Amino acid sequence: MKISLTSRVRRATVMLTAGAVLSVALAGQGTTATPVHAQSILHPAFVGQIPGTDALIGIVSDGNRIAAYFCDSQYNAAWFRAEISSVSAGNSIELRSNTGAFLRIEASSLNAGLASETSSVNVRGAIEFSGTTIERAFEISPAVGNAGIFRADAQQGDRVATAGWIVSNDNVVRGGVVVESAGSQSRDVLETFGLGPETLDIPSMSATLPDFGTVTVFKLDIETMNQLFDNQAN
DSSP states (O other): OOOOOOOOOOOOOSSSOTTOOOEEEEEEEBBBBBOOOGOSSSEEEEEETTTTSSSSSEEEEESSSEEEEOOOOOOOEEEEEEEEEBBBTTEEEEEEESSSSSSEHHHHHHHHHHHSSOOOOEEEEEEEEETOOEEEEEEEEOOOTTOOEEEEEEEETTEEEEEEEEEOTTTOOOOEEEEEEEEESSOOOEEEEEEOGGGGTTTEEEEEETTTTEEEEEEOOOHHHHHHHHHTOO
């Protein structure tokens, strides 16, 4: 299979694992709401486009934990994850990736979206791309069918690849890979590059990564998200 890459960018100075969360904060004031984790989770995954950009963002949460991924198939890609045992109405969940991206989720909309009996309740938030100071607001809807976050992990020698794809509800696909050095807890990001939609094969749950070959893909849901947390993966 011939693979066309949108962009390939060398980054040799970023330290630590690219997907790890550096910090989590609950900001703002508000009336205490029912903890999300105490509710029945009817819609655990949300996806959508960041207005004014080609980037997509996806979120998965069980009310106790949250994982997110965004990419534009070009220069930007970041993984986020955090423990959130409870939140307050009007507050926001703030996360920062080791690649420098900043993500803010409106807690009350997440609370409502997870427990909604319909698919019409959206999650609101904002993201600031790595290397910028512009915060871009977004509103994303529950993932339906094949829509969601897909991930693959691979290693070749001293190089570790973390690939991710977001599939939107209207079947738009954005993908990217972060390649890091292996062998230590604090890893250097060696390069990042975009992936076209042809690299992801959902029926076979496999993907083709440049320099790494064919790899197994999994879809991020509550079960696989918790496995990532428990295994302390990126």
